[in-house]
Every structure is written in C-alpha cells, then in structure tokens.
Amino acid sequence: MGAKIKLIDPRNGQAAGVDADDIVAILVDPVPARFLDDKGGTVTSDITQVFTNNNQMLISRQDPQTVIDAVKKGRSPGNHGPYLLHHEDIEQFMRGMEGTGRDAAPEPDPDSMAGLSQSVQSAANQKMNKQQQIYVLHQQRDAIDEKLKELGEDNGEDDNEKLARMVKDAVLPDDIRKDAEREMGRLKKMSPMAPEAGVARTWLELLVALPWGKYTDTNKDIGKAEDTLNRDHYGLEKVKERILDFLAVLNQPDATGQGKILCLVGPPGVGKTSIVKSIAEAADRKCERIALGGVKEEAEVRGHRRTFIGALPGNIIQAMKRAGTMNPVINLDEIDKMGAEVGRGDPASAFLEVLDPKQNHKFRDHYLDQEVDLSKVLFICTANEEDKIPLPLYDRMEIIRLPGYTREQKFEIGTRYLIPQQMKETGLKSDQFELAPDALRSIINDYTREAGVRNLERIIGTVCSKAVRKIQKEPGTKVSVTAADLKGMLGSAHTSGDKIPDEDSVGIVNGLAWSAVGGSTLQIEAVTTPGKDFRLNVTGNLKDVMKESANVAHTVTINLCEKFNIAAKLKECDIHVHALSGSIPKDGPSAGAAMTTAQFSAVSGIKIRRDVAMTGEISLNGKVMKIGGLPEKLDGALRDGCKTVLIPKDNLGDLEDVPAEILSKLKVIPVSTIEEVLDLALVRKPSMAITVGREPANGDCRTNAGTQLAVMKSNLTPA
Known part of the structure; x- marks a missing residue:
C-alpha cells in the first residue's frame, strides 16, 4: 500500500514512522481516558456494536481506550477504520467522529464464514426462551437491589423474604410447621416465574392465614341469648326454647355433645338465616355463611388437589380463614338444594365427615392437605324441604322445624319490624308517612300468599316508595295509607282466586x-x-x-x-x-x-x-x-x-x-x-242397603262410626 503510519508514544511524545504494507494488526500503548470527552462513551458503544455484529470479537468492557485498541487489532473495522488509523490521539478521533452519522457496518457475505456465523447467531437469539430473558432481568434486579443496600438505600424485602418471615412468625402446629419450612425451602430454589412457585406461594399464604389455635371466648350468659332471640324474632316460642336448650348444653363445662348439628327446616322467609345470625351474636362468635344451593362437586367441600391448575381450598377452609377463629358459627344454607354430578363426586357424602363429631376433628382438605380440627365449630344447617335432605346427613342432625307465620303474627311482625325498617330505607319520617292497621291486614290477606314475610316486606317497601314520590311532588304532605288506597297503589288483590x-x-x-x-x-x-x-x-x-x-x-x-x-x-x-x-x-x-x-x-x-x-x-x-x-x-x-x-x-x-x-x-x-x-x-248422610234372605231383624239396624245404617225393605226377598 505504501502508506506511512505515525505512532505516538504518550509517555515521551516521540513519534516513529512505520510502513503499513500488509499490516494486519497494530500494537499501541493504552491511551489514558483523560484524553476523551463525554462523547467517548457513546462512540465506543457504537464501535462495540459494529464489531459485535460482524462477529469479529466480543468486547465486554465499555472503556473507550480498550475499545479503540481492540478495533485497531481487528479486521474490517467498518466505516470507523479511517479515523482509527489516521488520527493520532483519541480526543482528535472523537471530534472527527462527529457528523459521520455512525453508519452501520456493511452486511457480510452470506456465503462467508462471517455471514454463516451471523445467520446462526441471529437464529439462536430469536429462539431464546422468554423465561430465560425474564430470569436475566430478575438477576439484574437482584444485583441492583444488593447494590442499593450496600449504598444504604433499602428497597424493601422481596416476596420470598416476606413469606419466610410470615412462616417463621406464624403459630403453627409442629407437624404443619415442618411441611411449611420444607415448602419454603423448595420455593427459594425455584425460578420466581416458574408455575410451581406460584402454587407453593399460594399454599404457604393460606397456611399462615388460617387461625391455628385461635379461639373466640364464648358468651355463657343464657339470659343474654334469650334477650337476643326475643329482640330479633317475634313468635316462634317453641323454636326459641329448643335453641336455648341447645346453647345451654353447649355452655356446660363437662358436656360432651359439643359437635351436635342443628338444622332449621321451614318455608322461605320465616327467619332461618336470621336465627343463625342471632345465635352467633348471642354466643359472641363469628358467623360465616356457605351457600350450598346448586353445589354439585365434592371439591366445593374438600377443595381441589394442588396438582390442578387454578386449584382452590374448599368452602369449609375458606370460611375458617374468613372467620379468623377455630370456633365460628358456620351456616350451611339450603343444604337440601345440593346435587351431584357424574364424575365430580357427591358433596353430600363429603359433608358426612364435616358434620360427624367423631370424625371432623381430623378433617383433611385436598388442597391444604393438613388435618384441621372442626370439632369446636358450631354448624347450623338450613333447609326448605325436610324430605330432600340426604338421608345420611339427616341422621346426623337435630331437626328444628319452623312453621309458617299466622296472619296475626305477620301483622305484629309488620308493625314492629317491617314498617319501621322500610321507612328507614326509604328515608321517611313518622310525621311524613303512616300505614293504617286495616291497610296492613289487607296487604297480608289479599296481596301476599306465603308462609314467611319476605313478600310482605317487599310490598310494604313498594307502598313506602310511592309515598316518597308523592311527598317529593307535594312537599310538606303527610301520606296516610288505608285499605281503600291499596288498589290505586298496588292494583287488584293478588290472591282473590284461591x-x-x-x-x-x-x-x-x-x-x-x-x-x-x-x-x-x-x-x-x-x-x-x-x-x-x-x-x-x-x-x-x-x-x-x-x-x-x-x-x-x-x-x-x-x-x-x-x-x-x-x-x-x-x-x-x-x-x-x-x-x-x-x-x-x-x-x-x-x-x-x-x-x-x-x-x-x-x-x-x-x-x-x-x-x-x-x-x-x-x-x-x-x-x-x-x-x-x-x-x-x-x-x-x-x-x-x-x-x-x-x-x-x-x-x-x-x-x-x-x-x-x-x-x-x-x-x-x-x-x-x-x-x-x-x-x-256431605250435606246429608248416605244410606246403606243390605240384602238379606229373610225378614230383617232389629239387630240389622245399627249405627256404625257415625253412619246411619238403614235397611231398605224394597231390596229384601222372602226366605
């Protein structure tokens, strides 16, 4: 080539000329970074990218002097080559780089080794697993967090550390603690984005959230329980007596019948669910409700096994978690509405263990896979139809039947509870609205046909709503509703045809x-x-x-x-x-x-x-x-x-x-x-005829079970 290259030794400033014919590499001393301005970092990044794309070398350092030295040693330096070879110092080189546009390196020949290598590398990069990329990012994040801690800025503990602390602080039985610590050890070794990590984390969170060993102090004042029931429910005297007897036995220190199961059976709207709430309030216990209407799977009771995606614990364990105590009142509502589906198990059979006092102290949920003591839980079931309760469950229950309310009882309930409640919900004051007694009786007799009071409450609410609208149209008006006003407000009577x-x-x-x-x-x-x-x-x-x-x-x-x-x-x-x-x-x-x-x-x-x-x-x-x-x-x-x-x-x-x-x-x-x-x-008694082969005797005429027995002589034949 005949070119001359001037090399400058920065230590003594002496220059020497070298022929550039057939030179493939140039050895130079490092140039100190002080010769660079702030633009050096950006330029060296571009040069690094050029040489990386051409598969010439792998430059892992971002020091400008090192990059330039490496470039000078390589082949095909791209568009930056002339600047590297003709400028004597880095500072001058950086100034010369401005305005070049940092053009991309030319694509290598696809048939060359460099081209083939680039093609293979590109395909490999495209197939890189997304999870691997996320793993790298997590590692970088962890490194950043560690560095922040070293610098005195704590970014907070990560999820695993929080969970490990929760497991350590939780009050767990010894055998359950061993399983929790073993699962925590497995979780720490897993990739944070692995599916198994999510399953393990959710299981551990449930385990530490359950109220192991926590019990609510039960109120033993039977007088308070009686006052609570009388306050919330009118009538049902025999039902209240049986419930109070049950609570009295429950409070007895030496009683062994702690696991007896109550079942309230009665028509809709007679107060079964509200009685359960009153029992819980009277006993000072937490109350949780589990709706069983339409439940057709055993897993709804026992939970799903953790091997299934989206597995969850059963309703019993979830209710215990919500209650936060091991002795709540759990209302199994509409137990007569449970069904069964082929291939999914029978929920009624699953409840056999839950409701059996001899077995439920070691209840095992499929998801939790740990023994849970349910013997202190007060289970109270409700049902509408007694004959539809599964027989094995029926044998484990004490049935308390709630009859429908009579018309007089409905009148008292409406006067004491329903009218004040609906007035409160609609914002009516006593000086704005009045429902006359004859109107309430007419609603009960002519507009409702039910054993409970749910529909009665709804119709009273309708009357109150219409009164509110009238008051808003005519401010200052007091609405007094009588029986004669009901037809205009509610239409014709609903039950006149029966x-x-x-x-x-x-x-x-x-x-x-x-x-x-x-x-x-x-x-x-x-x-x-x-x-x-x-x-x-x-x-x-x-x-x-x-x-x-x-x-x-x-x-x-x-x-x-x-x-x-x-x-x-x-x-x-x-x-x-x-x-x-x-x-x-x-x-x-x-x-x-x-x-x-x-x-x-x-x-x-x-x-x-x-x-x-x-x-x-x-x-x-x-x-x-x-x-x-x-x-x-x-x-x-x-x-x-x-x-x-x-x-x-x-x-x-x-x-x-x-x-x-x-x-x-x-x-x-x-x-x-x-x-x-x-x-x-019948309006008259039917006559009975007896055919005999002789003249009737006095003994043939007799009264049997209140029916007159008359002998019709016209049907007699001589002997």
Whole structure:
C-alpha cells in the first residue's frame, strides 16, 4: 500500500514512522481516558456494536481506550477504520467522529464464514426462551437491589423474604410447621416465574392465614341469648326454647355433645338465616355463611388437589380463614338444594365427615392437605324441604322445624319490624308517612300468599316508595295509607282466586296442600261422564304418587258404591277427576281422602259442604292415614275461609305445634275411616242397603262410626 503510519508514544511524545504494507494488526500503548470527552462513551458503544455484529470479537468492557485498541487489532473495522488509523490521539478521533452519522457496518457475505456465523447467531437469539430473558432481568434486579443496600438505600424485602418471615412468625402446629419450612425451602430454589412457585406461594399464604389455635371466648350468659332471640324474632316460642336448650348444653363445662348439628327446616322467609345470625351474636362468635344451593362437586367441600391448575381450598377452609377463629358459627344454607354430578363426586357424602363429631376433628382438605380440627365449630344447617335432605346427613342432625307465620303474627311482625325498617330505607319520617292497621291486614290477606314475610316486606317497601314520590311532588304532605288506597297503589288483590267455593256443590271438595311457601286449600273436582265400567281420567299436572292416590281413591269409591247400593250407576258412566291450578305440579298421597269424597259425591249426587276441608292418605280398606305439614295446612285452611278441617287421628300429636290462634278459630276433627269423612263432609248422610234372605231383624239396624245404617225393605226377598 505504501502508506506511512505515525505512532505516538504518550509517555515521551516521540513519534516513529512505520510502513503499513500488509499490516494486519497494530500494537499501541493504552491511551489514558483523560484524553476523551463525554462523547467517548457513546462512540465506543457504537464501535462495540459494529464489531459485535460482524462477529469479529466480543468486547465486554465499555472503556473507550480498550475499545479503540481492540478495533485497531481487528479486521474490517467498518466505516470507523479511517479515523482509527489516521488520527493520532483519541480526543482528535472523537471530534472527527462527529457528523459521520455512525453508519452501520456493511452486511457480510452470506456465503462467508462471517455471514454463516451471523445467520446462526441471529437464529439462536430469536429462539431464546422468554423465561430465560425474564430470569436475566430478575438477576439484574437482584444485583441492583444488593447494590442499593450496600449504598444504604433499602428497597424493601422481596416476596420470598416476606413469606419466610410470615412462616417463621406464624403459630403453627409442629407437624404443619415442618411441611411449611420444607415448602419454603423448595420455593427459594425455584425460578420466581416458574408455575410451581406460584402454587407453593399460594399454599404457604393460606397456611399462615388460617387461625391455628385461635379461639373466640364464648358468651355463657343464657339470659343474654334469650334477650337476643326475643329482640330479633317475634313468635316462634317453641323454636326459641329448643335453641336455648341447645346453647345451654353447649355452655356446660363437662358436656360432651359439643359437635351436635342443628338444622332449621321451614318455608322461605320465616327467619332461618336470621336465627343463625342471632345465635352467633348471642354466643359472641363469628358467623360465616356457605351457600350450598346448586353445589354439585365434592371439591366445593374438600377443595381441589394442588396438582390442578387454578386449584382452590374448599368452602369449609375458606370460611375458617374468613372467620379468623377455630370456633365460628358456620351456616350451611339450603343444604337440601345440593346435587351431584357424574364424575365430580357427591358433596353430600363429603359433608358426612364435616358434620360427624367423631370424625371432623381430623378433617383433611385436598388442597391444604393438613388435618384441621372442626370439632369446636358450631354448624347450623338450613333447609326448605325436610324430605330432600340426604338421608345420611339427616341422621346426623337435630331437626328444628319452623312453621309458617299466622296472619296475626305477620301483622305484629309488620308493625314492629317491617314498617319501621322500610321507612328507614326509604328515608321517611313518622310525621311524613303512616300505614293504617286495616291497610296492613289487607296487604297480608289479599296481596301476599306465603308462609314467611319476605313478600310482605317487599310490598310494604313498594307502598313506602310511592309515598316518597308523592311527598317529593307535594312537599310538606303527610301520606296516610288505608285499605281503600291499596288498589290505586298496588292494583287488584293478588290472591282473590284461591278462596273456597261460594256454595255447597256436587263433586267439589276442599283438599289441603303444603309446599315450601306454606299451606293452602286445593280444590279437587270430580264429574261423571257417559261411558261404561267407571273408567278413571285424572288431570291437573299430577305427579306419580298423586296419580296412584287417585287410583286408590277410585277403587275405594267403587267399594263405597257397592256398600251404599248405587253400584248400578257405575256401569253407565266414567269419572273425571281434576285438581285446580293445573299449571302447578302436585304430588303426594295426602289428597286421598279428598279425591275419594269428590268421586263418591259425583256418583251419589250428594253435595259437599263448602266450608269443610280435609287431608289424609287413603288405603284400599278405606282407612285415613297420617300426613305431614299439618300446621301449615291448617293455617292455609283458616286463611281461605274454612270452618272445619278433618285430619287423620294419627296426627293428633302434631296439633301441639299449631298456634293456639289457629286452633281457636278452626274446628279440627280427627277421623280414621272414609265413612267418618263422608258423614262430616256431605250435606246429608248416605244410606246403606243390605240384602238379606229373610225378614230383617232389629239387630240389622245399627249405627256404625257415625253412619246411619238403614235397611231398605224394597231390596229384601222372602226366605
């Protein structure tokens, strides 16, 4: 090349000329960094990037002098080469770099070794795992935190350190502490972004959050408990007595029945959930509610195993965590609404261990995988329908039945609680609004049909809302609502169609029904139609058990017709039995006596008294047998206008649960046979005919079970 290169020794300032022909490397002494201005760092970064991209070398230091020395030793220095080789000092070189645009290095030939190496390196960089990049960033962050600590600026402890401190400070049983410390050791060795790290961290946080060994001091003043129940609930005297008896045993120091399970059964709106809250308040315990309606998985009770993504502990453990104590009151609400799904386990079976006092002191949740003592927890279940509670659970419970409220009880509840509560919610003052007693009674009788008071509360709230609107339109006005004002505010009465018949009728009888919303009358109609052999047709949305009861009543009716000598009519007709309110499904055997009475009335033509209602299962021999829901049925009969109710004799003991107010206004008559029912329900007694082969004797005329037995001489034949 014939070029001359001048080298300057910064130690003595002497210069020497060197021929540059075929020179591939130049050895120079380091130039001190003082020759550089502030721009040196930026320029050397650019040069470093150029040489890194060309795969010439790996420059890890950012010292400008080192970079320049390395560049001078390499091949293909790119666009910066002329400056490096012709300028005598770094400062002059940096000034010459300004304005060059720092052009990028030319792409190497893809067929060359440099080009191939660059292609491979680029592909490798693109395939770098995102998790590795995050790991590097975390390492850099940790290094920065360490440096900040060295400089006296503490950036706070990291998540693992906080969790380790929480585990150390937590009051844990010895065996659980060992598992926690072992899991904490595993967590420290994991990458912070590893999925297993999140699972371990969540498990440890739950473990230290549970109230191990923490118990709430229970109030043992039974008088305070009684005052609390009386303050929050009107009526329900027998229910309160049983609850107070239960709490008294619970407070007894030497009592061993700490794990007894209460179950409050009753229609919606009668105060089951509020009673549970009152029990918790009376005992000075925390109260947690677990809604079981629609629960179909065992995992909802026992939790999911930690091997599953998104696993969570069961509802029991979560309730204990929320309560912050090992002896809370836990309300298992609507336990009769649980279901089961194929392949997901049976939640009712999972509750067997939870509610069994002999097992629940070592309850093990699948997620937590540690033994938890539930023996001090007061479990109180609620249900609407007793027969839908799973039988294994039913055997472990003490059932307390809450009957529906009578109309007088609803009036007192509305006056004492509901009206003041709704006035408070709507912002009404006593000098602005008044609901007259006759209006409240009209709402109860004509606008609500329920065992509880939930709908009553809703309608009172509607009346208050309309009063607020009127007051806002006419400031200073006091709104006084009477029974006459209700139609304009609420519309026509909602329950006017459910009354008893207006007059005595053939084939129309008042049966009694009972459901989760309370009791009511159920009108059953029977008519004969032209036909033969007395074929039966039933309608009214009847389920299987009630259809079978209709068939039994049909057979009993045939036997009665034979007994009363009207069987000849059966060969000329069929019979149709219909239960009103056809859109509502109906089931159960308790309408057997009513369907028999309706069929016999239709065949005999004898009218049935309009003010008589009846309930009772019927047997093929005409026996009237025991039924359920008697208090609710009697309340429904009184509300709908009945005066007399016929009940099975076996249900006499259930009258103790019926409020005295109802018994004082109803004539309740126990019966044991269908003949007794006919005597009391029909407007006149049917006549029985006996065919004999001789002249009747005096002994043939007798009275049996209140039925007049008359011998019809026209049917007698001489001997």
